[in-house]
Amino acid sequence: MLLVDDDPSLLRLLSLRLKSEGFRAETAASGREALSCFQTAHPDLVITDLRMDEMDGLSLVAKIHQMAPTVPIIMITAHGTIPDAVAATRQGVFSFLTKPIDKKKLLQDIRQALSYSGRSQPASGEAEETTIITRNGAMHELLAQARQVAQSDVNILIQGQSGTGKELLAKVVHDASPVKAGPFVAVNCGAVPENLLESELFGHEKGAFTGAIHRKLGLFQTAHGGTLFLDEIGDMPLALQVKLLRVLQERTLRPLGSTRDIPIEVRVLSATHRDLEKAIEEERFREDLFYRLNVVCLRIPSLAERREDIPLLANHFLKRAVTRTNKDVTAFAPDAMDLLVAASWPGNVRQLENVVERTVALTASPVIALPLVEQALRDKAPQLPTFAEARQKFEREYLAQLLQITNGNVSQAAKLAKRNRTEFYKLLAKNDLDHTQFQRD
Template sequence: MPTDTQPPRLLLVDDDHSLLRLLSMRLENEGYEVMAMANAEAAQQALDEGRFSVVLSDLRMPGADGMALFDWISQRHPGLPVILMTAHGSIPDAVAATQRGVMGFLTKPLDHGELRELLDDALSRSPNPDDAEWRRDIITRSKQMEELLDQAGQVARSDVSVLITGASGTGKEVLAQAIHRASPRATHPFIAINCGALPEHLLESELFGHSKGAFTGAVREQAGLFRAADKGTLFLDEIGDMPLPLQVKLLRVLQERQVRPVGSSQSVPVDVRVISATHQNLRRAMDEGQFREDLYYRLNVVNLTLPTLRERAEDIPLLARHLLRQSSERHQAKVNAFSDDAMERLMTAEWPGNVRQLVNVIEQCVALSPSPVVNEALVKQALADQSSHWPTLTEARDQFERQYLIRALKMTEGNVTWAAELIGRNRTDLYKLFKKHSLDARRFSRNGAEN
């Protein structure tokens, strides 16, 4: 009988609804958290979306039977104990099942003493569900993602700095939070900040804090995020957007493990694990002088690269159903499924915005669906609406910067010296910006020459 404060989760599968109800009640009274499913297909979906300690399944069911479910589990969730029940028990069935790895075989009507012994034995062999609690927000069956999560789980135990790379919308902050939960720092704060969302002076104050009167508007002392994250994890999102002067100060904090608030002459010790993330190519940024090489190697002790949604396409149905259920519960809607055509449309979409775009598409489908089943037309409309990708703040700023430079070059007819004076930057900085945005000043000159 389970005695842990966190009850073990049991997946019960049988097409006999009366038995499901009665057996669920009995097992819940004995301390199990029971999820009951009427067929193997529903059980597979539940297994992909949640963690269980043991599976107790009928052998003979319409559609996929208990052995087919066991074969699927042994492929997708190796090590998860499976116990089969049947009203048609025979020695050959039991022998065949146990030879293939089924842990136990029970004949109906069940002997509850025998069932209890088998479940106790199963729990002693089952992977600890708490081991997967840290990755609860990451829904996947992708081999590529599982390998990445294995690495993340290993690196979480140490205190090294991690750089998470990947395209926008792939879930970098979600992975950072998972690493924090799997780490010895899990009971302490996880603090996140987007380094591209604030101007330099505000970002410095947010990170390192400031003393009272350090600048106009500093009416009281502020500790800063490094001190707020003490003994925990600080997540620096879009680290590639951090201005160079702040990169120097961040490097000093990481080296000395001390932070000096703006306007203060005193440094304060901090104990913080730093996880950073970017969608940019930091090696190219180093070559262009936009990112410090010493900071790069300090942050990039371990690099984890998230795949795009298209690269983990097998996760699309799983994610879509999970997000549909979440959205329906949040909005108290009765939308609970996709038509086959709608799911096919989701599977074949390009997803330039990755998981973030999928979230938005599902939200729109739930909001507009007139029936419990989302149809293809609704998915098609949501995809079309989302195709005009709403840029991130960093993307919007880059777009503005490029258009600003083009305007300056047009006004000065490609004269770099005049353009530098006009925008208040030196020629060296201007050439770096031209390279970043693939601009050639000669294209704006009347004679095609550079000045």
């Protein structure tokens, strides 16, 4: 919990009450302090006062929901009015309580809010800790969304670059779902030969084709009562996409060589690193199947977008590699860790794990030195840009986007940027942009 109030005595009282109920509580005496705490503590629920100096409760709610839309917020006040309650509800506040706070009502609202948001699941939380290691705010919000949508039987499409952990996220969804007691079956649609994929998914009868000497259950039947994870769904052949769509719509399948339909109860999760909307335009992926699979979309950030997780992950993989190799390796040298944090990581978490395993295998000392990491990365130049470089890159891309939107019309672009024309021309010159290059018929 994150408790926000400018009354120290109330903060202390609330904190003690919640800790006595088994919750962990962080406290903040102002809205600004709360925002800083929110970004580091990643709370599951926020309880905030309405009337505070500098930043009131409604302003705080708006800023928190910009960062994490699914975090439930309970608002408390000594000056409760109907307009205040209406305004709070419109901003997505879960409940509105007046002081003095009824402890029973507060605990009831807390548990209900956590239940609705999918955050009150100790069992799935424990499973998550063994699979998803993060202190990144976007990842925490993604995991909260995954647990929340896991409660309903909707198809989920997981998007992300190769090596970001799409299957691990699918397991988090499965472990938080009503079918967690059932099997979790995963198949990589791009790794199975096209002529075998249909049999692999839907099964076949004996004699259905040359070499089919036995009846075989498909993965849909194997996953009955549980979850089927279709990885790299973007690589599935068009002919099979038609059959998959029918299975998802009818909840029945017909194995190869069979004349009867078999009912199935399976939660289907899919994943891809491809741009499926572009594949639809190029007629490589069916639009109707896309909308059937993409009821909810979860996007995993790349490792470069969550660099604060790199030391955590590197040390986790280090301990695991040491256990397997039985070598006396304890840590990365500081400059070696700096290079890990600064590297580009095109292969994401999978590449990081590979680099760590390689350095553990090759090191002859308890501390992994910089040259070993450089060798494993095959790239000695840090890829993390400086603040000035990042700001200049953003500024140039932003200006170019404005000119594209306005077809090179400087007056319109300046108006969109809320800058005068003279200042806008200076910005274009500074970034070597010629507005006439963006003009088109």
